[in-house]
Structure formats: structure tokens, C-alpha cells
Amino acid sequence: MKALCWYGPEDVRVESVPDPKILNPHDAIIRITRTAICGSDLHLYDGYIPTLEAGDILGHEFMGEVVELGPEVRNLKVGDRVVVPFTIACGKCFFCEQQLWSLCDNTNPNAWIAEKLMGYSPSGLYGYSHMTGGYAGGQAQYARVPFANIGPLKIPDGIPDEKVLFLSDIFPTGYMAAENCNIHPGDVVAIWGCGPVGQFAVRSARMLGAERVIAIDKLPERLRLAKEGGADVINQDEVDSVLDVLRNMTANRGPDSCIDAVGMEASGHSLPYIYDDMKQKLKLTFDRAQVLRECILAVRKGGTVSIPGVYGGFVDKVPLGAFMNKGITMRTGQTHMMRYMKPLLNRIERGEIDPSVVISHVLPIDEAPRGYKIFRDKQEHCTKVVLDPWAEAKAA
Amino acid sequence: MDNYSNGRYGWRLSNGSKALPRWGALLGGSALAVYGISRHSKSGAALAAAGGFLVYGGSRITSQPAEIHAESSFTVNVSPEEAYRFWTNLENLPRFMSHLQSVRMIDDRHSEWTARGPMQLRITWKAEITDQRENEWIVWRSEAGSMFRNSGSVQFRRAPGNRGTEVTVAVQYEPPAGAMGKAFGRLFGKDPSHTIYEDLRHFKQLVETGEIATTVGQSHGRRSKLVRMGHMLYPDARPRPVESFADQTLEEERVS
Numbered sequence: 307m308k309a310l311c312w313y314g315p316e317d318v319r320v321e322s323v324p325d326p327k328i329l330n331p332h333d334a335i336i337r338i339t340r341t342a343i344c345g346s347d348l349h350l351y352d353g354y355i356p357t358l359e360a361g362d363i364l365g366h367e368f369m370g371e372v373v374e375l376g377p378e379v380r381n382l383k384v385g386d387r388v389v390v391p392f393t394i395a396c397g398k399c400f401f402c403e404q405q406l407w408s409l410c411d412n413t414n415p416n417a418w419i420a421e422k423l424m425g426y427s428p429s430g431l432y433g434y435s436h437m438t439g440g441y442a443g444g445q446a447q448y449a450r451v452p453f454a455n456i457g458p459l460k461i462p463d464g465i466p467d468e469k470v471l472f473l474s475d476i477f478p479t480g481y482m483a484a485e486n487c488n489i490h491p492g493d494v495v496a497i498w499g500c501g502p503v504g505q506f507a508v509r510s511a512r513m514l515g516a517e518r519v520i521a522i523d524k525l526p527e528r529l530r531l532a533k534e535g536g537a538d539v540i541n542q543d544e545v546d547s548v549l550d551v552l553r554n555m556t557a558n559r560g561p562d563s564c565i566d567a568v569g570m571e572a573s574g575h576s577l578p579y580i581y582d583d584m585k586q587k588l589k590l591t592f593d594r595a596q597v598l599r600e601c602i603l604a605v606r607k608g609g610t611v612s613i614p615g616v617y618g619g620f621v622d623k624v625p626l627g628a629f630m631n632k633g634i635t636m637r638t639g640q641t642h643m644m645r646y647m648k649p650l651l652n653r654i655e656r657g658e659i660d661p662s663v664v665i666s667h668v669l670p671i672d673e674a675p676r677g678y679k680i681f682r683d684k685q686e687h688c689t690k691v692v693l694d695p696w697a698e699a700k701a702a
Numbered sequence: 703m704d705n706y707s708n709g710r711y712g713w714r715l716s717n718g719s720k721a722l723p724r725w726g727a728l729l730g731g732s733a734l735a736v737y738g739i740s741r742h743s744k745s746g747a748a749l750a751a752a753g754g755f756l757v758y759g760g761s762r763i764t765s766q767p768a769e770i771h772a773e774s775s776f777t778v779n780v781s782p783e784e785a786y787r788f789w790t791n792l793e794n795l796p797r798f799m800s801h802l803q804s805v806r807m808i809d810d811r812h813s814e815w816t817a818r819g820p821m822q823l824r825i826t827w828k829a830e831i832t833d834q835r836e837n838e839w840i841v842w843r844s845e846a847g848s849m850f851r852n853s854g855s856v857q858f859r860r861a862p863g864n865r866g867t868e869v870t871v872a873v874q875y876e877p878p879a880g881a882m883g884k885a886f887g888r889l890f891g892k893d894p895s896h897t898i899y900e901d902l903r904h905f906k907q908l909v910e911t912g913e914i915a916t917t918v919g920q921s922h923g924r925r926s927k928l929v930r931m932g933h934m935l936y937p938d939a940r941p942r943p944v945e946s947f948a949d950q951t952l953e954e955e956r957v958s
Binding site for chain 2: 307309311313319321323324325326327329330331332359360361362363378396397398399400403411412413414415417418430439440441442446450452453
């Protein structure tokens with residue numbers, strides 16, 4: 307089959323690799339109909355996530371048709387159309403029982419690596435380095451889905467792939483980011499980063515009743531999309547201080563919640579940004595944390611900072627004094643996917659939201675390397691790349 | 703007890719973990735001495751002397767084969783009764799203990815164990831259960847006259863607040879001297895405590911979910927020489943399929 311493999315920073319290639327096989331009793335094999343490049347894949351593309359190995363298949367946003375099942379998967383049948391969540395969960399451990407699916411104890415075969423870095427290991431993920439399992443990803447024509455009895459969500463016929471594909475990650479991720487803000491009537495939510503997760507955070511915060519959503523980015527097309535989703539916008543390149551603008555917009559209260567939908571590769575011009583950038587280039591740190599710092603300083607006293615953006619390692623110059631003295635709550639985590647997929651599918655079915663609005667490009671898988679490049683460099687007004695694994699095969 | 707002091711899994715060598723300092727002292731001392739001499743100065747002479755002292759100290763430590771003790775705990779999300787029941791059938795052990803090939807129960811107390819040693823070497827010994835209390839603990843040891851003297855225990859305690867069962871495993875073994883001893887010594891890999899720890903994790907996965915998470919045998923693109931070399935040098939660091947289900951695919955991968 308064709309698969310997008312990682313070979314080093316800025317070096318991804320579509321290769322011909324063996325088809326996946328059932329390895330465990332709860333496995334399924336999915337013939338992928340649509341898959342996408344996630345903003346977090348760009349951290350892999352740029353080489354900022356440790357423990358990737360040359361030849362790893364990337365991709366954790368995918369959906370398709372069940373073509374083979376292990377003997378213990380009883381809730382699916384061959385031919386079912388499913389969306390696969392990017393976090394892998396067993397359904398039986400303490401954490402799964404608490405609905406903390408992305409903290410599953412049993413799905414990361416390399417848990418010991420994550421334990422060295424983090425103390426305890428989160429769940430396994432597809433195509434996201436060996437520290438989080440080293441599972442082959444879904445930017446391919448087929449994928450092996452472990453614990454298929456728990457993860458995949460059946461999709462009824464009649465809804466196009468493009469509308470439900472993002473149930474695999476970014477829609478639930480943006481939604482959980484907004485839910486973590488514990489929104490009350492009258493709340494103002496500020497969201498840094500109008501990439502796909504930011505877009506869904508904007509729309510979810512509105513759905514959850516935020517009075518006002520303020521979105522911050524520097525790319526006009528993304529700000530326009532956020533505006534269409536119901537946000538007021540700040541172009542960070544057109545103002546002296548985002549913090550001052552937020553202060554003015556809230557009559558000196560500050561936003562009740564701040565969402566960091568950017569993560570480890572924040573951009574900017576400030577001194578702390580230059581400091582992070584130097585350290586990252588020298589491999590002294592994995593993370594540039596400028597947005598997180600701004601969130602902590604911008605949020606009102608007693609407010610909430612919610613972090614859906616991905617961080618990989620260690621961060622310094624965090625204003626912990628502000629965090630402590632302002633009594634801030636910080637909420638984060640990989641998304642507890644299985645909590646959100648079904649309710650959000652219902653919202654899509656009821657027409658409350660059309661997730662396909664974030665898509666700017668649909669490319670055949672052979673063009674995936676170009677997809678990574680334009681998404682990373684924000685060329686061609688790229689907001690989201692969807693891949694069709696079979697496009698060329700159909701044409702041939 | 704001080705064998706809890708090494709973080710999540712305790713381990714100790716019974717002769718005071720002198721095996722590591724000995725090599726460290728010999729190598730480090732020699733390097734220091736050579737460097738010191740090459741400096742042709744007063745401080746260099748001092749370094750050389752310090753290095754020489756380290757070499758002397760290092761060489762005085764004897765290299766008796768050590769009795770190895772490894773211990774580890776995991777909280778498992780099943781009742782003590784379930785965990786105990788799974789473990790009492792010793793024939794289940796090879797499903798999650800990576801060094802074991804098979805265990806055959808002879809009667810309620812006696813069993814025959816076969817381990818996979820290095821280079822396809824098979825090591826067999828008989829063991830007996832010396833103590834056991836239902837749903838609480840099992841203690842076993844190799845029978846008198848076994849070449850591979852070893853013992854082990856497993857304890858099950860109900861975890862607080864409905865959090866399942868705290869399972870603690872301890873294993874001791876004493877490799878005999880000589881070449882065979884080396885083979886035995888490597889049974890539990892380069893780091894015995896890590897091996898036991900991962901075995902126990904696999905036990906947890908097996909009793910909670912019915913399978914052990916694995917990626918061995920999955921699809922991937924061409925691996926670079928560097929990655930392949932890493933896998934060869936650090937086989938212990940790779941997730942090992944211990945379930946027969948995954949073993950078949952591993953065999954297939956080796957053939958292809």
C-alpha cells in the first residue's frame with residue numbers, strides 16, 4: 307500500500323510499504339477513504355518531537371471502511387464505515403473507567419519511554435513517535451486499528467467524509483478546549499491560534515454559551531474564518547500589544563478564559579520568543595511557549611487557561627508567579643475522544659456545525675509531502691489539508 | 703527496606719553492587735592516569751596518581767557472580783481474586799514473563815519451567831510452591847539440586863478506594879559460575895528490574911484487556927541503518943510480543 311513515511315526533519319515521502327496485518331485479537335484493519343494532516347503533525351515534520359524513527363508512518367486523523375476484524379471485536383462488522391479517534395484506549399483500565407480515555411494505561415507498548423520523560427505514560431497514539439506507542443499512522447491506504455472494540459465510531463451513510471473526518475481529532479479537541487473553560491453566561495473567551503483546532507474552539511465556545519469569543523492570529527484568511535465562526539478577531543501583527551487590546555476589549559476585566567491553540571511552535575517578535583527560538587534551534591528545548599505565557603498574563607484573576615496546543619518537553623520563563631497569585635486554573639490533556647465523538651456527530655447530523663469549512667486543500671496522497679510544506683509555510687492560503695489515499699489509483 | 707529506594711522498581715545485587723563500580727573504576731582510572739601522564743605537569747602527575755589509585759581499587763573488588771534480586775509493583779484493575787486465579791495457574795506465566803518459554807504443572811505444588819536463554823539455549827528446572835494463601839500470595843523456589851537456583855513471590859493486596867489490586871512480584875536468582883552462569887545471568891536482560899517491571903505491566907494488560915499492546919509486525923517504510931543498528935544493540939528496549947498471537951507474526955517478519 308501507499309503510506310506517508312517520516313525520514314527526518316522536512317523529509318516525508320510516500321512509499322510503498324506492506325499492507326497492515328491483524329496482530330492482536332482486538333485489532334481491525336481499515337481501508338482508509340479520507341485522512342488529514344494535523345497541525346500537530348507539523349511538529350513531527352519540523353523534527354521537534356523526539357523518538358521518531360526513519361520509516362515511521364505518520365497520520366492520526368483518518369476514517370474508512372472496516373475490511374478485516376480480529377476475533378475479539380464484536381461491535382463492528384466488515385463493511386462498516388467508521389471514524390477512528392487518534393487516542394487509543396482499552397476501555398478496561400482505571401482511567402478508561404473514569405472516561406479519561408487519552409490517559410489509558412494499557413495501549414502504549416513503549417510506556418516506559420514516556421515514563422522516563424513524564425513520570426507516567428498517556429495512551430498510545432497513531433503515528434506520533436515511539437514515546438506514545440509508535441503505532442503506524444493513517445496517512446496511508448490501510449491502517450491497523452488496535453482496540454477497535456472501543457475507539458472507532460460508526461458513521462451512517464449519507465454524510466460525506468469531509469463533514470465527519472474531523473471527529474477523529476480536531477473537532478473534539480477544539481470542543482474539549484472550550485469545555486475545559488467551564489463557560490458561564492457572560493464569559494469572554496480569548497483563543498490564540500486560528501488553525502483548525504482554534505476554529506473548532508471558537509465555534510465550540512459559542513455553542514457552549516460564551517458571550518464573546520476573541521480570536522488571535524496573524525493570517526488574514528484564518529482570522530476571516532474565525533470571524534465567520536462567530537469571533538471578534540485581533541491580528542497580532544497589527545497591534546502593539548495583544549494583552550493591551552484584550553484589556554481594552556474587556557473594560558479591564560480580562561478574558562474569563564484563555565485557550566492556547568498554538569502549542570510548542572508559537573511565533574512572534576518578542577524577546578521571549580527569540581529566546582525560545584534560539585534554544586529550540588540549539589536543541590536545548592523542544593518548546594516555544596510564548597502563547598502560554600501570554601495566556602497566563604492575559605487571563606482575568608481566578609480565570610482558566612485551557613491548553614489544547616501540543617507541548618513535547620520542558621518550558622521555562624513561565625510566569626508562575628502570575629499563575630499562582632492570580633489563582634488561575636490550568637486545564638489540558640490529549641483529547642478524551644470517546645467522550646465527545648458521538649455527541650458531536652449528533653450536532654453535525656442536526657446541522658449545527660459543518661466541520662468541512664476549515665478544509666482548503668484536498669490532495670491525492672502522492673502530493674502529501676507538498677501538503678506538509680504548504681500547511682507548515684501557510685502558502686496557498688492553506689488552512690487544512692485532506693488527503694485522498696486512492697485518488698491517483700482511481701485515475702489510473 | 704532499602705530495595706524500594708530505586709524509584710518505581712527496586713533492585714539490588716547481593717554483593718553490594720560492586721560489579722558496576724569495578725568496571726567504572728578500572729576504565730575511568732586508566733583514562734585518568736593516561737591523561738594525567740600526557741600532561742607532563744604537576745597537576746597531571748596528581749591526576750595520574752588519582753587514576754592509578756582508582757585502578758588499584760577497582761582491581762581489588764572480586765567478581766563473584768552476584769545473586770540478583772528484582773522487585774516491582776503494579777496496580778491492576780481487577781479484584782485480588784481474579785488476579786490470584788490467573789497467577790495460580792502457573793502455566794499462564796509465559797504469556798507475560800518474557801524469559802519463560804513454558805511452565806508445566808506436574809501437580810498442585812510442583813511444576814517444570816523452561817526458559818529461553820541467549821542463543822536459542824533452553825534452560826529447564828523444576829520448581830515447587832513453598833507457601834501460598836488464597837487471594838493473597840504465592841511463594842515458589844527451584845527444587846534442591848537445580849542448576850539454576852531461583853525463587854520468587856507474588857503478593858496481592860486490595861488497593862484502596864476500589865482501585866483494584868496492588869500486585870508485587872519479587873524474583874531472586876543466583877547464576878552459577880562459568881560460561882553457563884553468564885547465560886543465566888542474561889536471562890532477565892541487561893536490566894533485570896526493568897524486565898520484571900515490564901513483565902508485570904504485561905500481566906496487567908493481559909488481565910485487564912485480554913491482550914498485550916504491541917506494534918511488532920506492523921507496517922513501516924524502509925528503516926535507516928542507524929535505526930536498524932539501534933534495534934539490534936538495544937533489543938531490551940523494544941516491546942516484545944509475548945502472546946502467542948503476536949509471536950506468529952514476529953516469526954513471519956523474521957522470515958521475510
